[in-house]
Amino acid sequence: MSNESRKLRILWCGESSFLNTGYSVxxxxxxxxxxxxxxxxxxxxxxxxxxxxxxxxxxxWRFYPTLPINDEERNIYASSSTAQFGEWRFDDICLDFxxxxxxxxRDWWMMEYQNRSPFRKFFKWAxxxxxxxxxxxxxxxxxxxxxxxVFTYSEFGKDVLEKNSNGHINVLDICSPAANxxxxxxxxxxxxxxxxxxxxDNVNLVGTVMRNQRRKLYxxxxxxxRKLLDQNPSIQQNxxxxxxxxxxDVGWDLPYFLRRYNMGNHTLFTYKxxxxxxxxxxxxxxxxxxxxxxxxxxxxxxxxxxxVTTEELGQILNCFDLYVQYSVxxxxxxxxxxxxxxxxxxxxVDYSAMESVGKNIKADMVRNKEFxxxxxxxxxxxxxxxxxxLEKMKKFISxxxxxxxxxxxxxxxxxxxxxxxxxxxxSWEKYLDSIEPQNEEETWLSEPAIxxxxxxxxxxxxxxEIVDWSMENVLGGKENIDQYIALRILRDLNSGQSMSGQFxxxxxxxxxxxxxxxxxxxxQQDAVRxxxxxxxxxxxxxxxxxxxIHCKDDSWKSQFLHGVKP
Numbered sequence: 001m002s003n004e005s006r007k008l009r010i011l012w013c014g015e016s017s018f019l020n021t022g023y024s025v026x027x028x029x030x031x032x033x034x035x036x037x038x039x040x041x042x043x044x045x046x047x048x049x050x051x052x053x054x055x056x057x058x059x060x061w062r063f064y065p066t067l068p069i070n071d072e073e074r075n076i077y078a079s080s081s082t083a084q085f086g087e088w089r090f091d092d093i094c095l096d097f098x099x100x101x102x103x104x105x106r107d108w109w110m111m112e113y114q115n116r117s118p119f120r121k122f123f124k125w126a127x128x129x130x131x132x133x134x135x136x137x138x139x140x141x142x143x144x145x146x147x148x149x150v151f152t153y154s155e156f157g158k159d160v161l162e163k164n165s166n167g168h169i170n171v172l173d174i175c176s177p178a179a180n181x182x183x184x185x186x187x188x189x190x191x192x193x194x195x196x197x198x199x200x201d202n203v204n205l206v207g208t209v210m211r212n213q214r215r216k217l218y219x220x221x222x223x224x225x226r227k228l229l230d231q232n233p234s235i236q237q238n239x240x241x242x243x244x245x246x247x248x249d250v251g252w253d254l255p256y257f258l259r260r261y262n263m264g265n266h267t268l269f270t271y272k273x274x275x276x277x278x279x280x281x282x283x284x285x286x287x288x289x290x291x292x293x294x295x296x297x298x299x300x301x302x303x304x305x306x307x308v309t310t311e312e313l314g315q316i317l318n319c320f321d322l323y324v325q326y327s328v329x330x331x332x333x334x335x336x337x338x339x340x341x342x343x344x345x346x347x348x349v350d351y352s353a354m355e356s357v358g359k360n361i362k363a364d365m366v367r368n369k370e371f372x373x374x375x376x377x378x379x380x381x382x383x384x385x386x387x388x389x390l391e392k393m394k395k396f397i398s399x400x401x402x403x404x405x406x407x408x409x410x411x412x413x414x415x416x417x418x419x420x421x422x423x424x425x426x427s428w429e430k431y432l433d434s435i436e437p438q439n440e441e442e443t444w445l446s447e448p449a450i451x452x453x454x455x456x457x458x459x460x461x462x463x464x465e466i467v468d469w470s471m472e473n474v475l476g477g478k479e480n481i482d483q484y485i486a487l488r489i490l491r492d493l494n495s496g497q498s499m500s501g502q503f504x505x506x507x508x509x510x511x512x513x514x515x516x517x518x519x520x521x522x523x524q525q526d527a528v529r530x531x532x533x534x535x536x537x538x539x540x541x542x543x544x545x546x547x548x549i550h551c552k553d554d555s556w557k558s559q560f561l562h563g564v565k566p
Contacts (some may be wrong), residue, residue, distance in 0.1 A: 047085060054564055092115055183311040198564050203238050204321050205242045217328065258284060314338075326389065450543060
């Protein structure tokens with residue numbers, strides 16, 4: 001097949017583009033634009049998607065769902081914490097689609113397996129990792145160095161990657177997410193808009209939109225708001241905290257903190273009805289409450305699987321007088337941009353991507369009181385100064401309406417200037433258009449390389465010699481193993497022990513997932529066995545590729561591929 005006869009094939013990997021997550025919104029907005037250009041052939045590996053999901057039929061590009069389709073697959077999926085990120089489907093999808101480029105914009109532990117795929121040499125790999133703190137782990141940096149192209153979410157992310165890699169990572173561009181300005185925009189009459197949601201004219205709403213995760217500082221925000229009310233009795237009757245989040249979730253016990261700080265009558269939440277689809281603000285009444293419209297007990301706090309639409313989010317944000325982003329770190333902090341698009345002034349934390357976004361949208365920045373080291377990432381996280389947040393909220397609420405409106409307009413002008421989905425897509429297109437599709441006979445249809453594994457291991461070799469011998473004679477070359485992993489094998493041999501966990505070689509002992517690890521003896525036989533397992537995986541993948549090449553029908557395909565939307 002000649003280069004001129006086909007379009008560049010792009011495989012997008014991430015959370016399904018129809019879900020209500022930041023990754024999903026980015027995928028949807030970018031893929032729509034790339035698809036409409038008619039320059040590329042696009043496929044999406046959609047994590048957390050079922051094969052029978054009706055929304056898949058509305059997606060105009062090829063779509064590969066990753067959730068299991070039968071009991072046998074469900075057992076396999078449940079046995080691996082990384083299956084949720086698509087690892088267990090990735091190689092089969094690559095064989096079916098034969099991408100020229102694979103793109104992923106998630107955290108390192110969600111994407112790193114793509115770099116060690118047996119088929120890595122057949123595709124370009126473009127990544128945009130969520131750099132939310134500094135420094136980045138050496139293993140992360142090594143992975144990004146091996147990518148063919150690196151983009152970042154923020155100016156902070158670009159600076160960190162280039163500094164931590166000593167210039168070995170040349171970030172091509174900053175491709176920040178943007179707001180959907182069709183639905184996220186200021187309302188013409190804010191008083192009337194708030195009245196439609198049941199709020200009186202003089203009500204002050206300080207709002208936030210953050211998933212209920214450990215790194216989001218909900219306890220600090222709630223306790224600081226309590227101090228704001230206690231120190232300013234004149235505003236207690238008309239000033240409320242509005243939290244758009246979910247409960248229960250993976251983070252904080254929100255009702256506990258409402259009780260602890262006596263904030264039950266001053267904290268509003270969004271509820272959405274699963275029966276009629278209406279949404280409304282309410283004081284906390286539980287995780288499942290009667291709907292204000294239909295009366296059915298089917299209203300829940302929105303989450304990633306059942307959330308509000310972008311248009312509904314815009315209506316919620318436009319009720320806010322002030323938006324607060326309060327977290328120890330952020331890879332971007334999309335709600336800040338969405339609030340600014342609605343003309344809502346923003347208070348944010350002067351660290352990580354919040355620092356970059358806040359500067360661009362003229363936010364008031366909360367100074368950092370201290371920093372702490374996070375064990376799983378070995379990076380620093382911020383401890384913002386709650387008293388500074390208190391003073392900034394107090395100062396804003398005391399401003400005349402004209403000054404509040406000016407701050408909102410400054411935020412709006414900043415977001416329109418710095419955050420555009422069209423500019424984001426143009427940056428990606430510039431990179432993609434620089435890639436020339438290779439002849440498949442030289443990549444996916446090339447002669448499979450299946451290597452015999454030696455039956456005997458040489459005796460009386462030093463640790464470095466046994467690693468070098470294994471690289472050549474077992475793996476078939478150093479290109480078949482990540483340099484960081486190779487160095488860690490040698491380190492563990494020299495120390496005679498390895499911190500072993502369920503992910504073996506692939507994640508270091510400080511990984512996000514390694515919570516139950518223990519030191520175990522590590523010998524040359526263990527090291528060779530580890531490398532044999534890698535070679536066996538490569539051989540199995542190459543055998544399947546050989547079957548794909550020589551098969552005249554689709555009988556080589558795994559069962560889930562037969563049901564994929566074309």
